[in-house]
Amino acid sequence: MPTTQAPISRAQTLSGAAILLVLVAVALGILYKQAHYDPLSWGRPTPPPGAAGPAGGPLDLAGLQVPGLTPLGPPENFNAQTLSDKINGKAELYLSAGFKALATRRYHLPGDPQAWFEAFVFDQGQDQGAFSAFSTQRRNQGRALDLGAVAHLSGTSLFILRGPYYVEVIDSGDAPALTEAMQAWAKAWLALTPASAPQAGQSELDLFPPEGLERASLSLLAANVFGCDKLDQVYAGSYQLNGQEATGFISRRADAAQAQALASAYAEFLLGAGGREEPGQDLPQGGRLFGIMGTYELVFSQGTYLAGVHGAEDRQTALDLGQRIFERLPGGQP
Amino acid sequence: MAALRAGLQALGGLESFLQKGDQVLIKVNAGFATPPNLGATTNPELLAELIKQCLAVGAQRVVITDNPINDPQSCFTLSGIGQAVQSAGGVLVPPLERYFRPTTVEGARLIRDWPVLYGPFEGVNKVIGLCPVKDHHRSGASMTMKNWYGLLGGRRNIFHQDIHTIIAELAMLVRPTLVILDGVVSMISNGPTGGSPDDLKATGTLIISTDQVAADALGATLLDKTPADLPFIGQAAALGLGSADWRSLKPAQVSL
Numbered sequence: 001m002p003t004t005q006a007p008i009s010r011a012q013t014l015s016g017a018a019i020l021l022v023l024v025a026v027a028l029g030i031l032y033k034q035a036h037y038d039p040l041s042w043g044r045p046t047p048p049p050g051a052a053g054p055a056g057g058p059l060d061l062a063g064l065q066v067p068g069l070t071p072l073g074p075p076e077n078f079n080a081q082t083l084s085d086k087i088n089g090k091a092e093l094y095l096s097a098g099f100k101a102l103a104t105r106r107y108h109l110p111g112d113p114q115a116w117f118e119a120f121v122f123d124q125g126q127d128q129g130a131f132s133a134f135s136t137q138r139r140n141q142g143r144a145l146d147l148g149a150v151a152h153l154s155g156t157s158l159f160i161l162r163g164p165y166y167v168e169v170i171d172s173g174d175a176p177a178l179t180e181a182m183q184a185w186a187k188a189w190l191a192l193t194p195a196s197a198p199q200a201g202q203s204e205l206d207l208f209p210p211e212g213l214e215r216a217s218l219s220l221l222a223a224n225v226f227g228c229d230k231l232d233q234v235y236a237g238s239y240q241l242n243g244q245e246a247t248g249f250i251s252r253r254a255d256a257a258q259a260q261a262l263a264s265a266y267a268e269f270l271l272g273a274g275g276r277e278e279p280g281q282d283l284p285q286g287g288r289l290f291g292i293m294g295t296y297e298l299v300f301s302q303g304t305y306l307a308g309v310h311g312a313e314d315r316q317t318a319l320d321l322g323q324r325i326f327e328r329l330p331g332g333q334p
Numbered sequence: 335m336a337a338l339r340a341g342l343q344a345l346g347g348l349e350s351f352l353q354k355g356d357q358v359l360i361k362v363n364a365g366f367a368t369p370p371n372l373g374a375t376t377n378p379e380l381l382a383e384l385i386k387q388c389l390a391v392g393a394q395r396v397v398i399t400d401n402p403i404n405d406p407q408s409c410f411t412l413s414g415i416g417q418a419v420q421s422a423g424g425v426l427v428p429p430l431e432r433y434f435r436p437t438t439v440e441g442a443r444l445i446r447d448w449p450v451l452y453g454p455f456e457g458v459n460k461v462i463g464l465c466p467v468k469d470h471h472r473s474g475a476s477m478t479m480k481n482w483y484g485l486l487g488g489r490r491n492i493f494h495q496d497i498h499t500i501i502a503e504l505a506m507l508v509r510p511t512l513v514i515l516d517g518v519v520s521m522i523s524n525g526p527t528g529g530s531p532d533d534l535k536a537t538g539t540l541i542i543s544t545d546q547v548a549a550d551a552l553g554a555t556l557l558d559k560t561p562a563d564l565p566f567i568g569q570a571a572a573l574g575l576g577s578a579d580w581r582s583l584k585p586a587q588v589s590l
Contacts, residue, residue: 137529
């Protein structure tokens, strides 16, 4: 059946032209946006999983109000399964030290989004875990800060230890106003986070002989200590004795049998790594001394403690420091 | 920037590696949403200079990409990489989900049917890796071969359990035109995130190589390590991906 087409009116022509112009404008807009970097157009479809901590608690960074600071975004929360989404290969350091949760948030100075910092609050479950995270990353150049907690400033970054929490506050650049703001944040957070009650009993840290000890070096090594995968939860401190360097170590185990077994396991590890056992009458009771790669290692157990000397520059330094550590352990007095 | 220019000149200029009309992809390390002064990510000034040089020798398009650890928007913005790309005339391609494809590397044990960031490579015929020298808590070091880790998608952290093997397999996955390893300032402790300028050391070395294994072997020395301290170097060399004995390649050295 033949059909006829109605004549196109002027109004229809104008409408069609207008639509085409709009489409061209949209296309040009898309091209423009694609050609220019726009960070706000990106983002993961789902936020990283992990529950925020209880309201008003140390992990509740949404609830933490600090005058003079503007949040750069919402808080992020991570658990043991998602921690590496935030810190990648460093996650193992925290996981091996009892990691429970991480809360982070970025802030900037009002009116200056380029001056920003990010706060990381690691909940390590126990004071020892937080001490491990804090002490094993302590920067030699750091200087202590008086914030009413163990804290130090390294470069312009701030590191804090409070009970089971380890905190890092990392900034975008060296600006006095930013440093002040970071410390204001730290004080506000510390006000929410009471210090832990003193623990009963003697800490391993108190057992290190003070002579020659570099106190700032004291650290808790959580796992794979000195390269030995059986050795964990070991406190260590650096010594300078008669111009020689050495590291003393102490670890309290569940019972004497475990301490003894671990000492034997470490001795076997040293032999397996090419160590040479050195006989001697002057060793602490039950101690074994090894020469390995130009240094000396001494290991022994005393009661529930595994202890010894790592990386001593000479034999006598290993023996002297080992004997002093032995004498400070419960039951090790001469 | 002078080091990059002088280093490339010693190798005959960037035109020895790129031709007019090439489509170049630069894989940066934008892994963390941290400021450039912490050295955890590719130096944005160095990146801008490289993009400009690629365009100057006639590259048709220079694509920059990474699949960061943290969310891409924050990483590209706060690391300064996004602005560097824009100012130098590159094209930043984000790791959108549709850009990943299941991939199996022949002979690999870990990269089998695993999502890999392919989209940004569409049309690309030259690949350059550009990353800093860093300490790494898990692998000992993060350098050119580890940089390809940012091409993996999925729950890639499971590979941390076998970190040296995955790094060697990444070197099987990518055969770059060039790698540029920035050891002008190296992160010598608390890597890969760092967190303080005190984690950094001026090591004054920029390594440019067509052999990523050799580049990493030399880079290891900036961290006071040897290739033997980093098993992934030996594994990659054993797979025939390059030479762990970087001295045998008699590299050209330029002092500024």
